[in-house]
Amino acid sequence: MKLLYALKNPSSETILEPALTPAQRTAFERSLRSWYEQHARVLPWRNVRNPYRTWLSEVMLQQTRVNAVLEHYERFLRRFPTIISLALAPEEEVLAQWSGLGYYRRARMLHRTAKLVVEEYGGELPSTSAGLRRLPGIGTYTAAAIASIAFGESIAVVDGNVERVLLRVLGLPETSGAKMAEFLERTANALVPRRNAGDHNQAMMELGAMICTPRSPRCAECPVFALCRTRGEHPTLERTPMRSERVRYALTTRRKQEGLEVLLQRRPMEASLMANMLELPQLSMHKDTGALVLLEEPLLRVRHSIVGTNYYVEVVGMATRRDAGKHALRGDAMEWVPATKLQEVPLTGLARKVLQRMKLMKLPSGMPQEVPLLIGRGGRASAGKKG
DNA sequence: CAGCCGTGGGG
DNA sequence: TCCCCAAGGCT
Numbered sequence: 320m321k322l323l324y325a326l327k328n329p330s331s332e333t334i335l336e337p338a339l340t341p342a343q344r345t346a347f348e349r350s351l352r353s354w355y356e357q358h359a360r361v362l363p364w365r366n367v368r369n370p371y372r373t374w375l376s377e378v379m380l381q382q383t384r385v386n387a388v389l390e391h392y393e394r395f396l397r398r399f400p401t402i403i404s405l406a407l408a409p410e411e412e413v414l415a416q417w418s419g420l421g422y423y424r425r426a427r428m429l430h431r432t433a434k435l436v437v438e439e440y441g442g443e444l445p446s447t448s449a450g451l452r453r454l455p456g457i458g459t460y461t462a463a464a465i466a467s468i469a470f471g472e473s474i475a476v477v478d479g480n481v482e483r484v485l486l487r488v489l490g491l492p493e494t495s496g497a498k499m500a501e502f503l504e505r506t507a508n509a510l511v512p513r514r515n516a517g518d519h520n521q522a523m524m525e526l527g528a529m530i531c532t533p534r535s536p537r538c539a540e541c542p543v544f545a546l547c548r549t550r551g552e553h554p555t556l557e558r559t560p561m562r563s564e565r566v567r568y569a570l571t572t573r574r575k576q577e578g579l580e581v582l583l584q585r586r587p588m589e590a591s592l593m594a595n596m597l598e599l600p601q602l603s604m605h606k607d608t609g610a611l612v613l614l615e616e617p618l619l620r621v622r623h624s625i626v627g628t629n630y631y632v633e634v635v636g637m638a639t640r641r642d643a644g645k646h647a648l649r650g651d652a653m654e655w656v657p658a659t660k661l662q663e664v665p666l667t668g669l670a671r672k673v674l675q676r677m678k679l680m681k682l683p684s685g686m687p688q689e690v691p692l693l694i695g696r697g698g699r700a701s702a703g704k705k706g
Numbered sequence: 707c708a709g710c711c712g713t714g715g716g717g
Numbered sequence: 718t719c720c721c722c723a724a725g726g727c728t
Contacts, residue, residue: 376724377724378725379724380723380724380725381723381724381725381726382711382712382713382722382723382724382725382726383712383713383714383723383724383725384713384714384715384722384723384724385723385724386714386715387713387714387715387723388724419712419713419714420712420713421711421712421713421714422711422712422713422725422726423711423712424711424726424727425711425725425726428726428727455726455727456725456726456727457726458725458726458727459725459726460724460725460726461724461725461726464724476724478723478724478725479722479723479724479725480723480724481724495707495708496707497707520724521724524724525724527724528723528724533721533722533723534716534717534721534722535717558721558722560720561719561720561721591710591711592710592711592712593711593712622719623712623713623714624712624713624714624720625711625712625713626710626711626712626713627710629719629720667712668712668713668714669712669713672713672714707728708728709727709728710726710727710728711725711726711727713722713723714722714723715721715722715723716720716721716722717719717720717721
């Protein structure tokens with residue numbers, strides 16, 4: 320059955336083009352618009368005319384689910400309401416606000432671009448996709464998204480959703496390569512209306528996110544079912560399997576008169592992964608970690624997957640800095656951070672998750688707070704829960 | 707152009 | 718539980 324698709328693979332030159340007749344394109348655009356007017360989710364970055372906010376939302380949404388962005392978008396805007404406030408902030412604070420969202424290079428480029436725009440562009444983002452495309456962190460997709468949504472330019476976006484919707488409607492398999500990308504750009508642009516390109520683009524992505532999902536698409540609810548040549552899942556490229564790894568981190572606290580402090584370790588500046596961010600000190604899995612550690616069960620086990628690897632994580636309680644220093648892989652770059660300041664430092668997502676679960680850190684918002692778990696001087700962990 | 711960069715929610 | 722992968726960009 321793979322053979323059937325190979326016969327009409329767009330990368331093999333024998334492309335069926337135009338992909339849709341003019342009448343089909345009109346029907347598609349109209350059905351999609353009507354569906355979107357009825358079913359669009361209410362999201363905080365929709366129906367606002369503010370290029371800075373559109374830019375921020377689009378960068379946050381790169382390879383990131385709406386739910387995760389919702390938790391960060393408003394808080395980030397509260398801290399950096401304008402492009403000028405963002406440009407004036409230290410990178411450390413920008414990363415702290417970004418903590419947990421992942422792909423931290425996005426935050427660094429966002430910050431760099433804010434400074435560039437304030438210093439060289441008079442504080443105003445370029446208003447065309449071509450102009451936006453030149454800025455760091457703004458690629459083909461994001462340039463078209465900002466230009467169409469914030470400035471009304473009639474240009475199509477092609478993200479993962481749009482690609483999937485178009486391929487399924489046309490009855491084509493997923494393939495990689497520049498020819499395919501070009502084909503999708505042309506096809507998507509043939510569907511964009513002169514007016515309201517921004518809403519059309521968001522409708523395409525909404526359709527891909529809510530109806531034409533990667534697995535088990537809701538075809539019975541699809542506004543373009545009548546035109547669709549797939550009506551279900553389509554063949555997709557294989558991906559490399561995940562690997563597994565075990566890691567162990569130390570959770571060490573001390574009590575100062577100002578309150579509880581947590582021992583964290585700063586990742587190297589040159590690290591390709593989460594450079595310069597703070598995490599719990601990592602311990603060796605293989606060496607003898609000493610009686611102190613082995614006497615007790617880990618405080619916490621979590622699974623944390625990053626890119627190609629599943630990490631099975633053990634968090635071990637340690638009483639003093641000397642214990643942690645003895646067992647940590649690198650004794651340097653250690654910092655004591657007051658529990659009350661944890662929101663203001665650039666934690667890795669894993670560190671944030673652990674500290675929140677151990678009640679050392681505030682949960683996002685509205686969640687019930689509990690008494691922090693204390694790690695006593697005797698090296699014994701004692702939960703602060705009543706009873 | 708292919709590999710790299712995070713995370714968490716859903717099936 | 719385990720596996721999938723998302724509103725991409727850069728090198």
